[in-house]
Amino acid sequence: MHGRLLRVWRVARVCLPSVVSGGKKADFGEGDVVVELREFTLGDADALVSWISGPAELLTWAGPGFAWPLDHPQIAAYAVEPGRRTWMGVGPGGRLVGHASLRLGADEVTARLGRVLIAPDARGRGYGGALLTQVLRLAFAQLCLERLELGVFTHNHNAVRLYERLGFRVDEVLSDVERVEGRSWSALQMSLAKSDWSPSVE
Secondary structure, three states, X not given: OHHHHHHHHHHHOOOOOOOXXXXXXXXXOOOOEEEEEEEOOHHHHHHHHHHOXXXXXXXXXXXXXXXXXXXXXXXXXXXXXXXXXXXXXXXHHHOEEEEEEEEEOOOOOEEEEEEEXXXXXXXXXXXXXXXXXXXXXXXXXXXXXXXXXXXXXOOOXXXXXXXXXXXXEEEXXXXXXXXXXXXXXXXXXXXXXXXXXXXXXX
C-alpha cells in the first residue's frame, strides 16, 4: 500500500511548469510531429505484439526480459511490474505510433528509460524523437527525476543517434553481452542528468 501511495504522490507533485499535457510539437524529421502520451493499457497489447516481427527484434527492443513469441501474458506481467510507468504514443487521429516506459529506481530520483518502440509504419518520420521528448518532459518536469539511464545495443545506430541528440551520453560499453544468429552483440549504457537536459531540444 505504501508503494502505491508513493507512486500517486510522485505523479502529483510538479517541479517545473507542466509542459507535457496536450502534446507538444517536436521537430524530428519532416515538419512538425505531434505525439501525446497516454497510460498504457492491456488493450494496447495487440499493437505491441504486431510491432515485433521476430526474436532478434524482440531482443533489440527489450533485452532478455521477454521470450519469443511475445504474447499477452508476458505483456500483462510487464505492465504491472513494481515501479514501472508505461505509455503509448498517440499521433494524429488517435493513431498509436509508439511505446516507452520508465522503471523508477529505489532512490526515487533515478529511472531507467526503456522498451522504446515505434510502430513499423511510423518509423523514419520523427515520431521517435517526438515521443521521447514527451517522456523526458514528464520525467524531469512532473516526476521530478534527477537522472535517466538506458541501455541500447551498439548496432541500433538510429536509436543511438537519437539518444545522443536528446542529450544522453555514453557511460560504459559492454562488449559481447548477447550472441544472436552467430553474431556478437555489444551494448551501450547511457545517461542524462536533469541538469544537462534542455526542454527546448525538439
